[in-house]
Amino acid sequence: MIKFLKKYKAFFIGYIVIIPIFYFLDYIDLIILPEESTYEIIIFALIWGFLIALPIHNFNYLKRKQKTVLQVLGLFLLFFITVSIDSIMSLPDNPITFILLMGFWFGFAYVLIPEFIKKYWKLITLIYVPLLLYFIYLRLFSGDLEAYLKIKEEFPFYVFFLPIPIFFLVWLFEQWQWLQNLKAEKAKTEISLLRSQINPHFFFNTLNNLYALTVKNSKQAPEVILKLSDMMRYTIYEGEKETVKILDEIDYLNNYIELHKIRYKKSVEIVFNYSNIDTSLNVAPLLYIILLENAFKHGVETLSENAFIYINLYDDKDFIYFKIENNFDSKEKQESNGIGLQNLKRRLSLLYKEKHELSIDKTKNTYLATLKISKHA
Template structure:
């Protein structure tokens, strides 16, 4: 709390400054504080307290923005000119004062949010021009001051300021949209970076497998090169898409499995059941390969015999499930801190947010991972 007060002490200073200023201006007749409407005084104090606090809070920034500071000072001078004109003319709801105040407020808004004002100036003009003309008509052509005050009593002219909350809500929407777009661009950039990390990670391992075969002059080396070429083509061209057909992912996994079957001389029992899946479903590319790769690296490679990997890809009414179970040698297995699984979790959080679930169930010598993704997420 103390850190918060220190950081935003300028706003406390602004409120402390504005209250005596209000009463001084009221005492000399430049403004008239509504004694019976305390809530108005509080609202005015908050607004002007913030206006005073902002330059104090951003003092270092303002030092670098002298031109903007000068514009603000001109507007403040315009405001006090409006007060002097209103005091000098002694005319209730003086139209000249209204014009000066409108220029002041819109000038201030233009300095704070110039892009918003430029974008919506037509809407602002459409709202305020008729209201201002209506005010001029009531004030100057409705039958004199008494008739105007009677109309004002029946229909308070606070309606003149009703569009302000509407414009404020439009501005908030613009800020929200800008933040969402910024998040989306950040997510796309991060996903692209994660993909660039995933692809080398997989191909380094596969090239190591190919290297072992070429050392032995294996006749299977050309077949491995062909399958690896197909996988690289898929990774480069399909991997850049937002979604791919799940059937293409299945073919990709089959190619990976076949590469490892060629590599291993020991018997490995690998089953891949995907009969209960709609081949037309779409998923993000290159999600499942990390889990399959880990099953080989931290399971099959730790066992000399009886190694197995069981894979199930299926769906229900709402979700797509990918389950992979493998055994491992507890004496040989080590905790994995590779980039593959870390990047998978990060990609899932960016692509599917709260619409996925990744769970791990580990026993003494088995490891099962389940990835659950909402359909059409």
């Protein structure tokens, strides 16, 4: 609570100082406070207290924006000139005062939301210029003061204020749209960052293995170079797309599996079944590789023999399923899944929101991950 009060103390200051200012101006006859309209005084106090608080609250910002400060000071000067003219002339509904006050409020709106005023200035002009001209006609050309006051009782002067809440709602809608776009851009940026963090150590390990193969003059070296090149090309170019053909993802996973087989001297059973998948389907790129990578890292690499990885990729009417099961050495200390699985969960929440499901089932020495993605996401 204290932190909140400190942060917004400017508004409390604004509301505290505005009351004595009001009564001082009333005392020197610059303004007339209605004695029987307490609610009216409260409303004006809230509005002016807020206006006084704004520059105090944004003092550090205003120090950097000298042009804005000068504009605000100029507007307050215009207001006091308007009040002084109204006090000296003592004319009910003085047209000069009316025009200057409209200039003050539109000027203040321009300082606060310049882009909005620039965007809708034609509409604002179209609404308010006819209203202003009609008011001037009634005030100056409809007869004497008594005739005007009689007309005023019947004329709905609230029409001058009616467009304000409408413009305010339009402004709120634009702010909401801006916020939604900002969230979308942030999500795209975050997705791009998460993609860039995918399995870099795999490429480094493969390059080290490739170096060993070239030193030995192994016949496998060209095959490794080709597969690694395909994978890097896919990661860099296809990985930037929103969706790819699932067949391309399958080829990518197969290349990954084949490169790992070259690494291991031990026997590893790897079965990748994708015969029951419609290969024309689209899916976000580089999702399944995280789960496959974890199966090697936390499964195959912990076992000296009898390691296996079983992968099943299939679809039904509504969903695409990716199931991957591997065994591991329960005696080995299991490290956390690290950034890879966290990134996968974050990407899924950004790309598929509520239209996906990732479940992890772990027994004493087996690990089963199931990723279910809606076809209609």
